Amino acid sequence: MRILKNILMVLGVFFVISTLIFAVQNDDEQRDMPVPIVENDIDKNVAKEYRISAIDIPEDLNFAGEVVPQDDPEIMERIDREFLVNTYWQSNAVLLIKRANKYFPIIEPILAKNGVPDDFKYLAVAESGLQNVVSHAGATGFWQIMKATGREYGLEINDNVDERYHLEKATEVACKYLKRWKDKYGTWTLTAASYNAGPGAINKYLGIQQVDDYYDLLLGQETGRYVFRIMAIKEILSHPEKYGFDIEQEDMYSAVPTFKVEVDEPILSFADFAKQYEINYKILKRHNPWLREPHLNNSSRKKYTIEIPNKGYYKVSR
Secondary structure: HHHHHHHHHHHHHHHHHHHHHHHHHHHHHHHHHHOOOOOOOHHHEEEOOOOOOOOOOOOOOOEOOOOOOOOOOOHHHHHHHHHHHHOOOOHHHHHHHHHHHHHHHHHHHHHHHOOOOHHHHHHHHHOOOOOEEEEEOEEEEOOOOHHHHHHHOOOEEOOOHHHHHHHHHHHHHHHHHHHHHHHHHHHHHHHHHHHOHHHHHHHHHHHHHHOOHHHOOOOOHHHHHHHHHHHHHHHHHHHHHHHOOOOHHHHHHOOOEEEEEEEEOOOHHHHHHHOOOOOHHHHHHHHHHOOOOOOOOOOOOOEEEEEEEEEOOOOOOO
């Protein structure tokens, strides 16, 4: 009887092992079999519609009316890079196109009034993406103005008020700066380069290399790309459909109409001040980013102009 039980146990173990070996072999065979390829109409359509290709560079490329030497192969490689980078960074390009619709109508008349070429609105795009950003060096606002430069040109800059965040006033300062260095350098391309690198650096490069043209200068990578980047942004934002961007007017960002309120005394609480105009603190600061604190000191009784959105554009919780 015991012998029979042992025989049955051995047979059982043998059966289990055989089953496991068969399962493993079968699994290996299945893994080795080629996976059938299923035609996917959606993937095929995407592949047909979305194509990545080289960019055709316009033959009449210029910056502020100054012709680009497009017969120079080294110049053309640098231009090509900026067109490729800015065209195929699609999400960023779409945001720039949308923001331009909102902010260019504010910037354009100020440039025109000051005799600065319209192309310089694209410099603001290159500098900040049309946002109130702060660089690692402390340059601030749409025009990336340094604190010392802003104060030199008359902006109020302190913890309470920083007019580098005031688009109209900052644009006026940018115009004064650009016209000053245009008088010095004689070309708008060198003027734009000096905006990026600083006049000190440009003067140094011009002296060492004994040239007087932006396109003849050997510059650091950022400034060397700068004017070409502006030109690529200009072309893409001016002709978005040519570069594959299909954006309807209804998709654009637009400015909310406002009216102006003058104040010449301290404001203890902007939250309370906002309530007087049926808006809240966030909305007030959105339209007046140059007000940097929750209150306005104004011990000197200076006259400030605060923008208030027209009624009906925001729904404010009570």
